[in-house]
């Protein structure tokens with residue numbers, strides 16, 4: 001007795017709304033691919049966690065300020081972020097796309113000139129749009145969450161937004177009145193992040209757990225639950 005170490009409790013930040021990776025079910029409880037993956041991995045690796053749902057930009061900031069232990073939020077592993085964070089092995093492939101209102105005739109970046117583009121603070125989509133802003137001459141309006149960004153495009157204040165392909169296509173299938181008009185631009189795969197040089201044990205557990213849930217079919221079950229049977 002007393003020799004077994006207590007299971008540790010980590011604070012893990014996630015996005016407020018980023019279906020199918022994280023979103024609130026009826027009653028306010030969070031569900032989604034990220035949430036289920038984290039839960040399954042924590043069981044395999046015997047750790048506890050408190051989920052903290054905040055805007056993606058805030059999650060990334062709090063991780064770099066050491067206020068949370070990890071972030072799982074459909075976060076792309078990028079070279080830029082690797083300067084500040086350590087990432088797990090990738091668990092999902094994604095790319096950035098441009099989306100416009102369903103009835104819009106905008107389909108090329110050149111049609112953005114002089115118009116306003118809606119972006120979500122701190123995201124790979126916003127970094128991509130910033131990288132082409134000078135060339136195409138558009139204005140930028142920032143949002144803290146995906147739903148408000150989509151809505152600004154839907155009501156016509158902004159002509160386009162930049163979002164992750166799996167999230168945008170899931171949203172459109174589930175009734176968001178936008179359409180995807182570009183190819184996918186590479187932004188790096190999704191990984192779980194900790195602050196660089198911190199929480200190495202948690203990262204190790206995440207990787208070991210990810211390997212285990214891939215091997216025993218749990219990972220596929222989670223993906224199918226949200227991306228096959230749902231649609």
Ligand code: GLN
Nearest residue numbers: 015056074075076123124
């Ligand atoms: N995948 C994007 C990124 O890493 C957006 C993540 C999000 O909005 N939750 O920046």
